[in-house]
Amino acid sequence: MQYLPNIIFALALILGFGYFAKNVKKIIRNIKLGQDVDVSDNKSERFKNMARIALGQSKMVRRPVSGVLHIVVYVGFIIINIELLEIIIDGLFGTHRIFSFLGSAYGFLIGTFEVLAFLVFISVTIFWVRRNIIKLKRFWKSEMKGWPKNDGNFILYFEMVLMSLFLIMNATDVHFQAMNSGNVISQYIAPLFSGLSETTLDSIERGAWWLHILGILVFLNYLYFSKHLHILLAFPNTYYGKLKPKGQLNNLEAVTKEVKLMMDPNADPFAAPEEGAEDEVPAKFGASDVQDLNWVQLLSAYTCTECGRCTSACPANLTGKKLSPRKIMMDTRDRLEEVGKNIDANNGEFKDDGKQLLGDYITHEELWACTTCNACVEECPVSIDPLSIILEMRRYLVMEQSAAPTELNTMMTNIENNGAPWAYNQMDRLNWKDE
Amino acid sequence: MSDLLKVPTMEEFMAQGKQPEILFWVGSAGSFDDRAKKISRAFVKILNKANVDFAVLGTEESNTGDIAKRAGNEFLFQMQAVTNIEVLDAYGIKKIVTCDPHSFNCLKNEYPGLGGVYDVIHHTQYINELIASGRLKVEGDLYKGKKITFHDPCYLGRANNEYEAPRDVLKQTNAQLVEMKRHKRTALCCGAGGAQMFKEPEKGDKDVNVLRTEDALETRPDIIATGCPYCNTMMTDGVKAKEKEAEVEVLDVAELIANTLNL
Numbered sequence: 001m002q003y004l005p006n007i008i009f010a011l012a013l014i015l016g017f018g019y020f021a022k023n024v025k026k027i028i029r030n031i032k033l034g035q036d037v038d039v040s041d042n043k044s045e046r047f048k049n050m051a052r053i054a055l056g057q058s059k060m061v062r063r064p065v066s067g068v069l070h071i072v073v074y075v076g077f078i079i080i081n082i083e084l085l086e087i088i089i090d091g092l093f094g095t096h097r098i099f100s101f102l103g104s105a106y107g108f109l110i111g112t113f114e115v116l117a118f119l120v121f122i123s124v125t126i127f128w129v130r131r132n133i134i135k136l137k138r139f140w141k142s143e144m145k146g147w148p149k150n151d152g153n154f155i156l157y158f159e160m161v162l163m164s165l166f167l168i169m170n171a172t173d174v175h176f177q178a179m180n181s182g183n184v185i186s187q188y189i190a191p192l193f194s195g196l197s198e199t200t201l202d203s204i205e206r207g208a209w210w211l212h213i214l215g216i217l218v219f220l221n222y223l224y225f226s227k228h229l230h231i232l233l234a235f236p237n238t239y240y241g242k243l244k245p246k247g248q249l250n251n252l253e254a255v256t257k258e259v260k261l262m263m264d265p266n267a268d269p270f271a272a273p274e275e276g277a278e279d280e281v282p283a284k285f286g287a288s289d290v291q292d293l294n295w296v297q298l299l300s301a302y303t304c305t306e307c308g309r310c311t312s313a314c315p316a317n318l319t320g321k322k323l324s325p326r327k328i329m330m331d332t333r334d335r336l337e338e339v340g341k342n343i344d345a346n347n348g349e350f351k352d353d354g355k356q357l358l359g360d361y362i363t364h365e366e367l368w369a370c371t372t373c374n375a376c377v378e379e380c381p382v383s384i385d386p387l388s389i390i391l392e393m394r395r396y397l398v399m400e401q402s403a404a405p406t407e408l409n410t411m412m413t414n415i416e417n418n419g420a421p422w423a424y425n426q427m428d429r430l431n432w433k434d435e
Numbered sequence: 436m437s438d439l440l441k442v443p444t445m446e447e448f449m450a451q452g453k454q455p456e457i458l459f460w461v462g463s464a465g466s467f468d469d470r471a472k473k474i475s476r477a478f479v480k481i482l483n484k485a486n487v488d489f490a491v492l493g494t495e496e497s498n499t500g501d502i503a504k505r506a507g508n509e510f511l512f513q514m515q516a517v518t519n520i521e522v523l524d525a526y527g528i529k530k531i532v533t534c535d536p537h538s539f540n541c542l543k544n545e546y547p548g549l550g551g552v553y554d555v556i557h558h559t560q561y562i563n564e565l566i567a568s569g570r571l572k573v574e575g576d577l578y579k580g581k582k583i584t585f586h587d588p589c590y591l592g593r594a595n596n597e598y599e600a601p602r603d604v605l606k607q608t609n610a611q612l613v614e615m616k617r618h619k620r621t622a623l624c625c626g627a628g629g630a631q632m633f634k635e636p637e638k639g640d641k642d643v644n645v646l647r648t649e650d651a652l653e654t655r656p657d658i659i660a661t662g663c664p665y666c667n668t669m670m671t672d673g674v675k676a677k678e679k680e681a682e683v684e685v686l687d688v689a690e691l692i693a694n695t696l697n698l
Contacts, residue, residue, distance in 0.1 A: 247594025248544035252509045256549065259513040286507065315624040315647075320640030369637040372505050372629030373589040378620050394507030408506050411633040415511060419497030420463040421633055430493040432465070432472040433442040433479070 002094075009091035009213075016217030023224035027302060030340040034295035039240045046239045049383070054238040059381040063309070066130070069123040073159070076120035077231070080166070083113050087213050097176065107181030114170065114185040121163040128156045138308030141317075143327040148227070148306055155228050162215050169208035172201045233303040234382045240296045241383025246374040249391055254283040286395025289356040290336045293392060300384040301332035310376035310386060316369040323369040325376035325386035331361035332389060358393050367393050368405055440476065441483050444493040445526045455490040457561070458523075460533035460542065463498045464664035470671065471664035474534050477693040478558050484698055485571040489532070495522050501541035506630040513549060516541075520551035534558045534689060536590035536663045537628075543595070557591055559601040559662050559688050566607060575695040578610035583691070584656040585612065586647065586670060587622035588663035601662045601688050608695045613654040623647045625669035632665050648673025652683065659685045 039046075052058045057074065061067035089098050100106050131139045131152060139152065170176055170186035177183055177190050193201060223229050287293050290301075310325040311317050317324050335357045343350050370390045377385050397403045404412070411421045419426045448455055459482070464471040482489050500515030523531075531553050533539050543555035556564075565571035583605055591597050598619045605612055617623045626636065626643025636642055648670055651659045659674070661667040664687075671685045686694075 245540075245544050245595050247540040247590050249504060251513065251545060251548040255509045255513050259510065259517055262514075263517055285509065313621065315626060315643045316637070316639070318623070319626075319636075319643050319646055321637045323637070365637055368634070369639075370629050371589070371624045371626060371631050371643065373624035374593040375589075375621075375624065378593050391505070391507065394505075395509055396507075398507035399510060404506060404508070405634050407634040408630055411630070412503055412506065412508055412511055415498045415500070415503055415515065419515070420467055421498060421502055422463070422467055424467045426497065427494050429461075429466045429496060430442070430444070430491065432461075432467075432475055433440050435472060435476075 006092060006094050012214060012217060013088070013091075016220060020221050020224070023221070026340060026344075027224070027229075029343075030336050031295050031298045031302065033291050033336070033339065034293050034298040035291075037294040037296055039296060042243055045243060046241075049241060049243075050235055050239040053241070053381070053383060054234045057381075059379075062379075062381075066127075066307075069126055072116075072119050072123045073127075076116040076123075079116055080113055080120075082109070083166070084213075084216065087209070091213060097173075100176075100179075104181060107179065110170070110176075110182035111184045114167065114182065117163045117166050118185045121160060121167075124156050124159045124163070128153065128160075131156075138312040141308065141311060141324060141326070143324055143330055144306070144308070148330065151226050151228075152306070154222070155226065158215070158219050158222070162212060162219065165208045165212040165215060169205055169212055172205040172208065174198055174201055174205075227304065227306045230303050230305040230382060233299065234305075237296075237299055237303040238383045240299065242377075242385055242388075246377055249372075249388075252285065252395070254285065284396070285399035286397070287389070287392035288358040288396045288400070290332060290339055291350075292396070293332070293389060297385075297389055297392075298332070298336055301329050301336055303382055304329040304333065304384055305382065306330060307381065309379040309381065310384070313375040313379045315371055315373060315375065321365075321369040322363065323366045325390075328362060328366070328386045328389055329384060332357060335361050358396065362393065364397065364403065367397065370394075439483070440479055442479055443490045445490045445495065445528075446493070448490050449526065454527065456488045457530045457532045457556075458526075458528045459489050459491050460499075460531050460535075460538055461491055461496060462533055462535035462538045462664070465534055466496070468664060468668070470668055471534075474664055474667065474687040474689055477687065477698070478534050478689040480693045480698040481562060481565075481571065481689060481696070484696060485565045487565070487570070492522065492526075497522075499538045499541045501537045501545075502630045502633065504541070504545070505628070512545075516546055516549050516551065520546060520549060523551060523553065528553060530554045530556070532556045532558055532561045534662075534664065534687070536588040536594075537665070540590045540594050557597065557600070557662070559591070559604055560597065562604050562689065562692060563600045566604065573607035573692060573695055575697060576609055577695050577697070578608040578658070578691065581610045581657040582613050582655065583608070583610045583658045583660050584615055584651050584654045585618075585660045585662075585688075586615070586625065586651060586666055587619055588661070588666050589622070589624050589628050591662055592622055593620055601660070604688050604692060605660055608691055610658070610691075613656060615650045615654055617650055623650060625663075625666040627665035627669045632668075642673075642676075644669035644673040645676050648677055648679075652677060652679060656683060658691070659683060660688055660691060661685060662688050 057071055060070050086097065086099050090096060130136050167186050167189055170183060171189035172193055177187065193204065284292055290298060306326055308326050314323060314325055339350060342353055367390055372387060374387060377387055414421050414423050418424060445458065461475055465475040497519055498515055499519065500512035503515065504512035531542055536557060539555055539557045542553060562571065566573060585601055585605060587598060602612060623646065624643060625647050651670065659670050661670055667685055667687055674680050674683050674685055
């Protein structure tokens with residue numbers, strides 16, 4: 001019987017990490033539903049970007065208040081994970097504060113954790129106030145209702161509770177308090193429990209300890225269902241982020257082939273297709289559903305933290321139009337999740353559900369409101385490119401469905417016929433010099 | 436004044452067996468839009484003044500296809516690009532200067548993927564080079580004591596990270612440069628990019644160019660400076676919408692330099 005807690009602990013760990021691993025696999029499978037794209041180039045530049053943007057949080061501090069608070073929470077999260085190591089060893093082997101043999105170094109370590117836990121608690125509380133009391137505009141856009149709104153708050157509650165449990169656990173640890181080393185914050189919480197018997201204190205300490213570790217396991221598994229997934233995916237996403245100038249939109253290769261054929265005076269329009277050509281899946285121009293996007297775009301959809309920095313810089317959104325780059329990313333993720341569930345329910349095969357990203361999630365009106373100004377791309381703290389998704393969907397609308405707004409069709413016809421977006425004769429192109 | 440403008444074509448250069456230093460890519464707006472044509476003329480006056488050996492394609496130039504690409508018509512874009520590349524390569528063009536950040540971005544970043552590799556420069560960068568190398572001396576106090584605010588074009592700024600060249604050039608006018616709240620990488624779009632110039636905006640509270648003009652007017656400028664024909668049109672319309680056209684002028688960087696030099 002004396003090993004029961006150890007066994008329960010081991011089971012909790014296996015269950016917690018096992019379920020998480022299962023969901024991670026699902027995410028990877030879903031991301032791989034996207035088209036392949038070659039991002040194996042410029043490894044050193046990519047590593048630098050990841051180090052600077054994800055690890056170094058360089059783009060977060062562009063908005064100083066949320067940036068600094070975010071760094072506190074981020075550093076706190078990483079460093080407190082060292083404490084997790086001790087918790088796991090203690091839990092598995094029934095020891096108590098196994099690292100305390102380190103003496104004053106241990107005191108220093110735990111002291112640091114306590115200060116960070118306290119700072120994280122304060123930061124998270126300010127985050128909560130910004131969301132719920134000050135009601136920052138970007139957290140109250142139309143796409144931030146229901147789950148996205150609750151999700152944001154749940155994460156904050158989780159962190160408040162986890163930090164409190166950590167401090168309570170230390171405050172009620174009689175031996176630790178007696179050491180009077182490292183209890184920089186918890187010594188001020190300890191008096192709250194004065195007068196309680198040592199056994200009661202011990203049960204509170206054990207209770208907080210268990211809730212803390214179980215809470216961490218639950219939080220770990222919450223990631224999959226939450227925008228909080230960014231704490232992991234920000235790293236690959238900044239690594240695979242766009243390296244080319246922001247204004248450079250990719251040239252569709254499938255189109256290049258066709259254009260070359262059209263322009264080639266020696267091409268035989270009636271020639272039989274090359275051998276093997278019929279095996280190729282007919283290319284769809286642009287994207288109407290998530291499978292038409294590339295896997296980096298799908299990875300970005302899972303990475304999006306819904307912070308809304310993109311939307312708050314979007315000229316269309318700022319002038320009251322329906323477009324919100326954040327919603328583009330959220331819709332892509334929602335649809336991808338739906339497709340994933342469909343595949344799970346149909347033994348690994350996607351069964352047409354009569355829905356798609358374009359139309360059912362993202363409207364034409366949103367797509368046509370984009371000025372391609374790159375403000376959203378510039379703002380994103382984790383290198384997401386919502387513009388690339390908007391462009392792919394415009395391509396589908398124009399090249400597969402001929403569904404551009406009438407005025408744009410006129411403009412395109414003019415370019416085709418006169419080499420200018422207006423109905424002027426190409427022969428008049430130099431008239432300006434004599435006017 | 437028109438008799439003073441020297442605008443040779445590539446065809447003429449070819450006939451003489453010569454290569455110009457640069458090709459001036461005029462662009463569709465610069466060729467046909469009444470307001471943008473003035474920018475083309477101002478830039479040519481500067482080139483003439485600095486004795487730059489340049490040429491234009493004239494009737495052989497066609498739309499870059501940039502607008503079509505951003506509207507989603509990749510076919511039309513590539514057709515235009517391939518045709519233009521054939522013409523450019525036939526003339527052996529190496530260096531291109533343009534007043535339109537959209538042409539600049541498209542020629543510089545998107546043509547190489549289709550085989551057209553050129554050294555492409557925006558006119559504000561080129562004027563800056565001319566000044567730095569001493570080929571162009573800007574003197575004159577026309578704008579001294581005036582306040583100028585520069586509106587960053589998305590396709591020069593965010594898209595290609597060029598924020599300094601237009602500002603460096605503007606400093607030559609001896610005017611006072613004031614920055615809008617949103618400038619450089621946070622600059623607000625004029626509202627014309629991504630083919631918006633050619634369609635009605637989607638329904639909203641206001642038009643983007645009006646909001647951007649409000650940004651500019653907050654600095655209480657005498658002049659709103661632009662570096663893009665589309666931005667110029669949008670800001671001019673914005674100033675009209677705010678009924679400030681009597682107090683505030685919208686001018687391209689090239690026009691400001693040409694005026695300073697009394698060209």
